[in-house]
Amino acid sequence: MSDVEQTLAQLNVLMAKQHFDRAIDMATEFGQQHGEFAPVLRIRSAALAELGDTSRALADIRQCLELAPDIDDYLLHCASLEIAQHRPAAALRVLERVVADNPMVDRIASAAWPQLGEFAKARECARRACEKQPDNPEFQENLDHLVRHEGQQLKIKPAEVGADAGISIPLSYYEPKGLAAAGVALRKQLRVVYALLLREIAGQYQHSRLGYLWAIIEPVVHLTVLGLFFSLLTHSVAPLGKNLYLFYLTGLLPFFMITHTASKVMQGIAANRSLLLLPAIKPFDILLARAVLSFLTEIAVSIIIGCLFMLVGISATPSDPLVLLEVMASAWVFGFALGVAMSVLVEMFESWEMVWSQLTRVLYFCSGIFYVAEKMPPQIRDFLIWNPCLQYVEWFRSGFYDGFVPPWLTPAYVNGMSFVSLALGMAMLLLGHKRIRIEE
Structure with a gap:
């Protein structure tokens, strides 16, 4: 196993255990020793986002896109962070670069449009996401929330890291527990x-x-x-x-x-x-x-x-x-x-x-x-x-x-x-x- 694969595997374990601070430190140390690598930056961005530091998380994912500009996962994650930073227009511009039939494009767009006051467009995007993935309960819940103008802050589930290096290590959305x-x-x-x-x-x-x-x-x-x-x-x-x-x-x-x-x-x-x-x-x-x-x-x-x-x-x-x-x-x-x-x-x-x-x-x-x-x-x-x-x-x-x-x-x-x-x-x-x- 190469150094990159070993590091990504360790980072994935730290994320699964919700040791976000340790994951950030390991990713930073890896970058200092071997240079910045997009999959490592992607995981550090996810860890920073989990700790609420969306500014640094956004900086990392933007650097990811400079290294690998055509990875859908990176684009989707960047768009979701732009929304978290209250920049919906920037998020929609990023989503234009993703394959249109990806249901996550409509899902994330349904979170961007309300910040621009376009609630009808948000509901339409949420409806299209449900049509593309009808068995996804989170998509249906999001649509119901938009219809009622209620609900909780939208959460985007990242896909996988390492796609540009031929490495497939899943990175699911980790929900903090307890004091975290x-x-x-x-x-x-x-x-x-x-x-x-x-x-x-x-x-x-x-x-x-x-x-x-x-x-x-x-x-x-x-x-x-x-x-x-x-x-x-x-x-x-x-x-x-x-x-x-x-x-x-x-x-x-x-x-x-x-x-x-x-x-x-x-x-x-x-x-x-x-x-x-x-x-x-x-x-x-x-x-x-x-x-x-x-x-x-x-x-x-x-x-x-x-x-x-x-x-x-x-x-x-x-x-x-x-x-x-x-x-x-x-x-x-x-x-x-x-x-x-x-x-x-x-x-x-x-x-x-x-x-x-x-x-x-x-x-x-x-x-x-x-x-x-x-x-x-x-x-x-x-x-x-x-x-x-x-x-x-x-x-x-x-x-x-x-x-x-x-x-x-x-x-x-x-x-x-x-x-x-x-x-x-x-x-x-x-x-x-x-x-x-x-x-x-």
Whole structure:
């Protein structure tokens, strides 16, 4: 047995045992010692794909095609990886080089067309694949999924390696098990969320002339209006610290983290309904991407406005920055939880957005943004301190102003509220998923 055959046999055994890391190391070592060989690269590409590293897997299979450009297995595997990298047009160009009567051409094309929004073409390809191979249950399942606009992420079964060298060693599709499967699934979903995050950034900001500046302009205008109203018309002084604008800022930042995150997440499904036609994308992925973007935006705005304050001579140095980060993280979880629950309520009651709009106005006046609860009458204060938004505002100020520790401040209460609300929101999303309308 030659070195190539022996190496391929060992690699095949490692793949069968799901030792993908060892297979990658062996293939890499073989390439360093003997030069790149297409069948070895093909197996390394499959191992990388199993571990979720589709970028490197795609680079390997492209190198395979440079060495052996007419092997159908390599072309089919390359097309499936192009789809995994969300490049359906490139996948369809690769499939044009495969023998047309190969049922896998239609099978893979049925996964490419939905990414281009061509669901009728996807169903037609899936139907042709079933006609060419009617006893293949996976093909029929794929067709059923496309007809219902449901299903799981499509999986392509590679054929065999070594065809160009006269070596026939079967390489079947290996399904990860246990923790390996969980790790692969997690990496796939993280890539989905990352792609959705980039899409949200482009959708929410790039189509506006002000773009990212609006996220900074809005709180600055808000602060200016509040400051001018209370300082010029009512001659108010800051209840804490020496600067009225800084006091209002410490109330607005946690309040906006909650309400902006909740609003963005609430509108996530309605704004991206067509994406749910893609099997890999679930409602939770869309909501999480929106929440992450809101968190990053609010943190960036907080830092930028703090720097602007310092540039104009207003000291904006907090007494305990770690407390501020803890508050903002907890407030984000609370806002995310509210948004998840309300995304289901919007599907059930179309007028819920208007209800939430009115609730935010009430919360604005009940959350201590331009006052401290200590100055309120006891009978009113005893009611207000149960408001989580007021708790977050005063908790934030306790980390900003040295010595400010209200006796009713209970971080455990708001943290508990955040996680209980998140659990309830996830339960509502799970139970209410059938009410989420998928756009045809």
